[in-house]
Amino acid sequence: MKKAVALCSALLAAASLAPTASAAQFPFGLWRVADGSAVIRVAPCGKNVCGFVAAAPPPAAGEKSAVGQKILINLRREGDVWKGPIFNLDNGKTYDGEISQGGDANQLKVQGCVSGGGLCGGETWKRER
Numbered sequence: 001m002k003k004a005v006a007l008c009s010a011l012l013a014a015a016s017l018a019p020t021a022s023a024a025q026f027p028f029g030l031w032r033v034a035d036g037s038a039v040i041r042v043a044p045c046g047k048n049v050c051g052f053v054a055a056a057p058p059p060a061a062g063e064k065s066a067v068g069q070k071i072l073i074n075l076r077r078e079g080d081v082w083k084g085p086i087f088n089l090d091n092g093k094t095y096d097g098e099i100s101q102g103g104d105a106n107q108l109k110v111q112g113c114v115s116g117g118g119l120c121g122g123e124t125w126k127r128e129r
Contacts, residue, residue: 034123
């Protein structure tokens with residue numbers, strides 16, 4: 001009996017250390033973009049996921065701050081990937097995009113493609129602590 005209790009305790013302890021499936025499926029939190037210049041807050045918006053600029057460099061004289069700008073626009077879940085429009089602040093264009101975490105809860109892969117496919121680009125964001 002003591003061995004069975006010890007085995008169950010060990011299995012529970014190991015399970016608590018293993019990454020959860022929801023960590024890979026729900027990318028909520030703060031993420032630092034690849035070049036380190038901005039932080040994006042990813043949060044639920046209804047059944048979807050949205051991302052807003054939470055921190056960014058100060059704007060140039062006469063320009064509007066990027067803070068608060070929605071860049072991940074109502075991404076919908078398709079398995080472990082979230083798909084939908086992604087707005088690029090650098091050029092003011094919107095792309096067909098997707099985000100995913102894969103097996104690492106501290107990295108977010110972000111990819112955008114020109115509408116209809118073809119040219120794509122992406123980067124990996126790191127979880128902000």
